[in-house]
Amino acid sequence: MGYILLAIFLYFVYRFTVGFVLPVMRTTAEVKRKVREMQSQQSGHSATDNSNQNIPHKPADKGEYIEFEEVKD
Structure with missing residues (x-):
């Protein structure tokens, strides 16, 4: 009887x-x-990004602001 219980226990384990x-x-x-x-990809990208920080960047032109009014049907 003990061997059967041991076998069943080992099977479940x-x-x-x-x-x-x-x-x-x-x-x-x-x-x-x-x-x-x-992480290795991020460290590779951050190393190339740090080298480009010395180049002055021109602010992006956002265009004109156009006001609008909501038209209800």
């Missing part, structure tokens, strides 16, 4: 590990890898 723990670990590792990639 195996199912829990394979069905829940391993996928969670894989997903966590994938998310961490993606975050590192995004």
Whole structure:
């Protein structure tokens, strides 16, 4: 009787590990890898942005302001 209970217990431990723990670990590792990639891309972009800050920028022309009135039907 003890071997049967032990076998059932080990089966449920195996199912829990394979069905829940391993996928969670894989997903966590994938998310961490993606975050590192995004951080490295951001640091690469910020380095190029900092080099362009020395160039004076002309303010963008926003055009004329046109007043309008709402027309109700």
